Amino acid sequence: MREAYQSKLEELADELADMCGVVGTAMRKATQALLEANLALAQEVISEATRVDELRDRAEKDAFALLALQAPVATDLRVVVSSIHVTGDLKRMGDLALHVARAARRRHPASVLPEEVKPYFAEMGRVACALAEKAAEVIRTRDVARAKELDSDDDAMDDLHRHMFTMLMGPKWTHGVSAAVDATLLARFYERYGDHAVAVARRTIYVVTGHMPTPLEV
C-alpha cells in the first residue's frame, strides 16, 4: 500500500516532467515555424496542442485521487498541491506555444517578422526551450540549486523582451504598425512562457524547503 502510494507520487512527477517536455517541443517547433514561415510545422503544433490538455487532465485527476485516497501530509501534501499549480503553468506554456504557431499560420506565406528582428526571436525561442528543459529536470530531481538557476536564466528573456520594445518604439523601425503589433504580442508570449517556467521551478523549491521564494515580479 505504502509502496503503491510512493509510486503514485513519482508517477505524478513524471507526468508533469513529460508535460514540460511536450510544451518545450511545442515551443521549439512553433519558433521554427515562425522564423521559417513554415506552415506544415505550425499546423503540427496546432494539432498536437490537445496532447497538453490530455496530460493536464490526467495529472489533475491523479493529484485529486492521491488527495482523496491517501490524504497525504507534510512534504507529500506539498508535492501534490504544487503539482496542481504546476499543471496550470504548464498548460499556459502550451497555450503560448500555440499562439506562436497560430501567428505563423495567420500570416503565411508571408513572414510575421521582419528579417532584422528574427535573431532576437530565435534567441527568445532558444531561452524558452532551455527553461522548459531545466524545469523538467527540476521536477524530476527536486534539485533546489538548479531550480534557483531558472530565475537568472529568465533574466536573458527579460532583456530580450525589453530590447524588442526599444527596437519597436525606436526611430529605426520602418516596418509599420501592423508588424509592430505582431512583434509586440509575440515577444510577450515568449516572456510569459519564461515566467511560467520560473514559476514551476519556484513550486519545486517550495516542495523541498516548505517556503515559497519571494514573489515573481511580472
Add this chain to the structure above:
Amino acid sequence: MREAYQSKLEELADELADMCGVVGTAMRKATQALLEANLALAQEVISEATRVDELRDRAEKDAFALLALQAPVATDLRVVVSSIHVTGDLKRMGDLALHVARAARRRHPASVLPEEVKPYFAEMGRVACALAEKAAEVIRTRDVARAKELDSDDDAMDDLHRHMFTMLMGPKWTHGVSAAVDATLLARFYERYGDHAVAVARRTIYVVTGHMPTPLEV
C-alpha cells in the same frame, strides 16, 4: 469539529470572493487612471497590489490546512482543489490590473491612449469589472447558471479586443507605432483578465457538477 470544518470551508470561499472584489476594484481604479492619466490613482493601485498577494497567501495556507487536517473528500475536496486553481487566476487578475496602472504611470503626464480609442478601453474596463463582480457572486453562491453566463459575458470583451486590432492595423491609425504597441498590450491585459474571470466561474461549475466545462479557447 464537523461544524468548525464547514465554517473553514465557507471561510475559504469568502476569502476567494474578497480577493475577487479586490482585483475588481484594482481594475476599476486602474482603468480610470489610464483614461484620465491620473497618476495618484495609478500609484494607489500599485501600492495596494500587495493586498492581493496577502489574500492569495492566506487562501493558499487555509486550503493547505484543510487538506492536511481534514482530508476532505467528494464535493468538499473539489472545493479545496478548485480554490487552489482559483487563487492562481485571481492573483493573475491582480497582476493585470497592476500592469494597466503601471502603463498609466509610465506615460504620465501624457495619456497612454489616443482619444479615439478611449471609449473602447472604458468599455473593456467596464466588462472586466462586471466579470470580476459576477465571479465573486458565483464563488459565494455556487450558482451554476450564473457561472455559465460569464462565458457569454466575456464574448463582449473578445469582440472589443478584436475590434481594437482592426483599428490598430487599419489605414486610419495615425498615432504611430509607439501608441499602437501600448494599446496592443493594454488590450491584451483586459482580454486576459476576462479569461481568468471565466476560468474562476468554470472551476465553480466543476465544484458543483464534478465536470469541467469544455476547455477555454484562448
